Amino acid sequence: MAVTMKEIAEITGVSKATVSKIINGRDRYISEETRKKVLGCITQMGYVPNAMARGLKVKKTRMIGFILPDISNPFFPEIAKGIEDKAKKEGFGVVICNTDDRAEAEYQSFQFLFAQQVDGIIFTRALRRANMDKVFESGIPIVVVDREVNTKQLGFGQIFIDTRQGIKESTNLLIQAGCEKIAYISAQYHSEYDRYSGYVEAMQEAGRQVQAELVYKNQYNVDTGYEGINKILETNKVDGVVCGNDLIAIGVIRALSERGIKIPDQVKIMGFDDMYFSQYMVPPLSTIKQPAYEMGAQAAEMLIDNILYQKPLAKKKLNFTICMRGTV
Amino acid sequence: MAVTMKEIAEITGVSKATVSKIINGRDRYISEETRKKVLGCITQMGYVPNAMARGLKVKKTRMIGFILPDISNPFFPEIAKGIEDKAKKEGFGVVICNTDDRAEAEYQSFQFLFAQQVDGIIFTRALRRANMDKVFESGIPIVVVDREVNTKQLGFGQIFIDTRQGIKESTNLLIQAGCEKIAYISAQYHSEYDRYSGYVEAMQEAGRQVQAELVYKNQYNVDTGYEGINKILETNKVDGVVCGNDLIAIGVIRALSERGIKIPDQVKIMGFDDMYFSQYMVPPLSTIKQPAYEMGAQAAEMLIDNILYQKPLAKKKLNFTICMRGTV
DNA sequence: TTAGTATAGGTAATCGATTGCCTATAAATA
DNA sequence: TATTTATAGGCAATCGATTACCTATACTAA
Structure with a gap:
């Protein structure tokens, strides 16, 4: 279906080798005349070299x-x-x-x-x-x-x-801001381990206890934030939430605003990642930016x-x- | 570097053709014994067929x-x-x-x-x-x-x-909601034409005039919404904004909230697309959902x-x- | 016993581009 | 004039998998 190098060669009356050399810029020993002729034919025929064939050969x-x-x-x-x-x-x-x-x-x-x-x-x-x-x-x-x-x-x-350090600072920021009950909502993947330990470290260094009922892990998406905070609020009060990423933070903000809870007055929230529109949220999300x-x-x-x-x-x-x- | 079919064939003592047939399920005339042997060798050697070679041959x-x-x-x-x-x-x-x-x-x-x-x-x-x-x-x-x-x-x-119809309904919704001065903020690509005509149609059918200074077009992103509404508000008042997509709407909401303008009381906003977290915005975004x-x-x-x-x-x-x- | 057929698997051409090596002419040098 | 050398370009093998076609054996049916 598609035009091949062989056809280009036949039309211009040269060999495949010559066409190949021209395409790949090995045209030291190719006359300007043939070069032009071949190149012209290529654009005219809309020839595109077959990447599979090339890949097969040159690896x-x-x-x-x-x-x-x-x-x-x-x-x-x-x-x-x-x-x-x-x-x-x-x-x-x-x-x-x-x-x-x-x-x-x-x-x-x-x-x-x-x-x-x-x-x-x-x-x-x-x-x-x-x-x-x-x-x-x-x-x-x-x-x-x-x-x-x-x-x-x-x-x-x-x-x-250093995501561990990132979450640690995130948690510390909440502690410094005066939060007493800090929840942690994130995902539960293998890659989560570092983040969670950042939270734990920060809490411990501040002499706080990590309460299992303030921790919720599921996935890195909005729903997790929404569900997570609602679940936690069923049985607890919180005034700070460390989120594993910004999507989770969005879910948290949504749930809190539905309950009429004021951010950041009543509950403070830290996101993670800084998606490019996090700064446009209302209120704009405080977060740890990964570049x-x-x-x-x-x-x-x-x-x-x-x-x-x-x-x-x-x-x-x-x-x-x-x-x-x-x-x- | 990578294992090839030839090697599999040599190790198992059969021909390439046989290996190929087994891989592609053309194994009607292949004994269970050889089949198992070859398949075993394949997993053991971690052989993955070269998609380029196959693609080259079968097109x-x-x-x-x-x-x-x-x-x-x-x-x-x-x-x-x-x-x-x-x-x-x-x-x-x-x-x-x-x-x-x-x-x-x-x-x-x-x-x-x-x-x-x-x-x-x-x-x-x-x-x-x-x-x-x-x-x-x-x-x-x-x-x-x-x-x-x-x-x-x-x-x-x-x-x-039908994006034209979508924006038209979006605009009508704003008109029905009692908006008097409806701005339009979107992008300026070729693909924009339909959307804009939806806005124009709705306005005209409602006996409204399209005012050029209430229209801003740049790109389908948050910045455009932010810049656009700020630009428009420099010289005009609006109480409704039709946005070309949800990102633009996010930018508009941001700009308005910075100015202390209440949504939807003072200005109503329609987005377009329904990105999956638009429903989580504060306030949640009214929009036309594209599936x-x-x-x-x-x-x-x-x-x-x-x-x-x-x-x-x-x-x-x-x-x-x-x-x-x-x-x- | 012999032709026919089902089973099992091999041979070699092919896909399209690349490239080492070869040929042929022209130009330069000895 | 004879011999290099530069220039221009062609030949054919090759990359890895596929597949039409072939061979060889075992079994059936006539």
Whole structure:
């Protein structure tokens, strides 16, 4: 169906080799005349080289994969944008795989990306250690974004922020603001561990006790915030809420406003991530900003530098920022 | 680097053909013994068939492309999710290309997807007619999502809602709610035309005049809403705002709340799209809901049915829903 | 006994682009 | 004039999987 290199060669009366050389800029020994003729034919026929055939031969596809847990959580598209922008600049395409936070889908995504022979993979939210080792053995460069992975396994890169410290400061901010009963609402994934320990540490260092009934964990979405705070308020009073991400905070704000509870006067709220419209919430959300776009961009840069120039993959820590706005 | 079919064949002492047949289920004339042996070797070696080699030979890649204008607008990830879910069910992968609403990037995305030999493409936000024709000539099945494309060109599918009617009803709702001075804030893309005419029609049918100084168009994002309403309020008073999408509405709400203007008492606001957390805004946003997930799912279904069973691509109109919440 | 057929699996061409190596001419140098 | 060398471009193997077609054996039916 599509035009092939062979056809271009036949029409212009040269060999496939010549066409290939022209396309790939190995045209040192190609006359200007043939070059023009071939290039003209290519645009005229709308010829686009078959990336599969090329990939098969040169074993480089100029594609990188990005595995994310939930594309409807705006934090991840922001990372994706960072990745895409960087990738596009280097002539790489990005294949995005959504896993819905299911380990099985994560595994399938890897299989799929391997099959597609992507040159590298960026992924967020780690599998359990066991599965990860298997994946890292594949030899394909991998950069993990969004959390520190504790594994001896080397040979993969990391872009992360200290989420434990982030949540710790978030909690401290609430403590300093005078909150007495501070709830914690978040998700329950593997990646949650760091966050929760930040909360626990902050509480303990302030001499507070962590009360199980003030903790609710489900998923990183709005519903969790909404359900969580309602559940907690059934049996408890709170005057501060540490949220595992901004979506949860939105749910909390919604539930509180339905109950006529004033924010931040009666209850103070800290989010996490800083989705780009969190600042536009009413009241604007106080949160810990993860530099999502930057994380994506740096991950892509590290990965592509490794693919193209064998620069080693590294561990790179980016800083979070505290954004105090209207909810604390 | 990666294990190949040839290696599997050598290890198990059969031919490549046999391995291939087993993988693809053409194992009618394969003994249970060999089948087990080969399958065992495959899992043990972690063999994943090279999708490029297969794609090159069978001219089917089981990949579809999705071109979207702005991945950080939550409306599109929602569509993407609908596409992905459907696609995954049928064993298709999805390549997402973000264009930042730049026509050039849109064109490049098509080129890229052609090169990748995707089996079909779903895209939102149309190029100008001229460029589209070129693309449709490629022979690859295409489904356009999100707006009606007026072109004689056949052979591509459409999933759309009547955005003109949607905005018209949105405007009428404001008129019925007693608004006298109704502003319109939206984007200025090609795809905007329908929306704006909905506003104009509603105004005219109600005997109102469209005042240019109450109209602001820039982009479908929060900033546009924020800037737009502030600009308008410099010289005018308004008591109703029709927004081109929910992000714009969020920006408007923010700006108004900064000015201490009460919503909906002093100004009423209608959004458009219904992003999944719009209902959680404070006050919850009244909006016209586009069934984003459903649009994605149906687009993918139509496309895959065409790819797999040559079912013709059709024009399909989905219905919007009016969601009256707290801003009108 | 022999032709026919079901079973099991192998051979080799093919998909489209790349690339090391070869040929042929022209120009430069000895 | 003879020999390099630069220029221009072609040949054919190759990447990994698929598949039409072929071979060989075992079993059936006539």
